[in-house]
Amino acid sequence: MQPSERDILIALHHLPGLGPQTWLKLEQLIQSPVDLLDWPKAKLIQGLGENGAQLFCQWRANRQGWLGARLDALARWLEQEKRHVVTILDDLYPPLLKETSGPLLLYVAGDPLVLNLPQIAVVGARKATAAGLKTAHHFSQALASGGYGITSGLALGIDTQAHLGALAGLGKTVAVLGCGLDKIYPARNTALAAEMIGQGGAIISEFALGVQPEPGHFPRRNRIISGLSMATLVIEAALKSGSLITARQALEQNREVFVIPGSIYSEVSAGCHWLIREGATLVDKPEQIAEQLGSQLALFAQPEPAVQSVAALTARQRKILQLIGRERVDFEELLSLSSLSVAALHQALGELEMLGAIASCEQGIERRFT
Incomplete structure (x- = not known):
């Protein structure tokens, strides 16, 4: 074949x-x-x-x-459940990332539909101050509760608090890794990554399985973070830092950059102050970001891709959709009804979810269209 x-x-x-x-x-x-x-x-x-x-x-x-x-x-x-590959040939490939000549494909653990939500990147220092960590959590929680996806890099410090804040705001959050998805980096955030996926978010990478985290990978990782997002918020960044690279890439991609100011005596604020002098927008309240981006949502938000008719599906996909019916079902029940193997059912459900035909969560699986 x-x-x-x-x-x-x-x-x-x-x-x-x-x-x-x-x-x-x-x-x-x-x-x-x-x-x-x-x-x-x-x-x-x-x-x-x-x-x-x-x-x-x-x-x-x-x-x-x-x-x-x-x-x-x-x-x-x-x-495995909730494992996907999204290529530039697929409707699910994020339009904003495609504008920036993004990678040929993304490996996704979680829900690939989250990549098409209006997102805000939140980045900053790994060795952040207590005030910086509190700010990252507060801004991310507020923005996530307002409907924005929060995108960051799963690193310690500001990234971790951005993801935790989004979860606290009952929103969705995306982490972009600089290694293969079979290795969560840093390892101490493995449980956080699982919680993000469980709440409808995703962990993604352009790097193939087995690829180890290397210093040269992180600028590429940062370019995806800014490319996915309609704006980048920088909270504490030194003059020579990955966060500043992300902000510069966002500016090159013609995206908004917002900055939290800090102490003039703090090294982790020097990069933020440089960005402000270069024209980035100073903010001290989440509402200021939402107000400035609100008028752009109609331009950036993309409709969720969906199969328009059951006829567009394969025979196996149609059978599974028929078995799901109109009510939410759990995986074990569907496994019994379908007589498929665990691997085959996971693959078929992944295909249907990629097509927008079903939605899955911890409570079960349900149809998205008739």
Whole structure:
């Protein structure tokens, strides 16, 4: 069976060194990723490099080799509940991130629909002051309770309090990692990551499973944080810090940047004051952010993708949707009714959730359309 455009894109993403820039060059040479299945090796070397072409040719021949093993590991990961891959070919790919030439795909643990909510990035120092931690929690709680998603990087300090504040506001929060999703970093935030997913949020990464956190990964991670968000709020940042990189990237992406001022004697406020001098907006109340962004919501909020008719589904998907019926059902009940294996049911439910046909939470699974 010939792989689909999406299958090939996922395979390409796993090739060492192939990122958005290489993909943009490839797009100019092909009408579809499927075209690469017919390219001779010499031509593939020009587009993918010698190592990438060798790995792709091995996979193209029999779906095996190094690349085949990586994709098999991904398939096993996707069998787990609430595990997804969202590619630039999918309707669920965040439109704001696509504007910034974002990664070819995102690995998602949680609900991928949350990526299309109006989001505010909240970033700051790992070694934050007590006042900074309190501010991050307060602003994130207020903004999340007002309907904004809160996006950060799951790091210690300000990031952690941003996620906790969003949860306290009964909102949704997204963490972007600089490593594969099979390794939560930092490890001490593993329980927090699970709580975020349980409340309808997500943990995401552009890095494949097995990729370790490396210093060079975090600027790329930060670019996704700002790219997903309609605005970035900086709470305590030194002049040389990842938070300042995120803010600069937000400005380059033509997004709003808000800053909390601090003491002139504090190193973790020096970056914030620099941003203010460069034109970022000083705020001291969450309401000021909401007021300034309120008029932009109609421009940035995206409709949730949804399948328009049952006819668009496969036979197995239609059967499962019929079994769910009009009431919320739990997984065990659906497993008994469907006679599918646990892995097969997880995969089918993941597909339906990606299509917007169902919604799942800790209380069960329910239909989203008739």
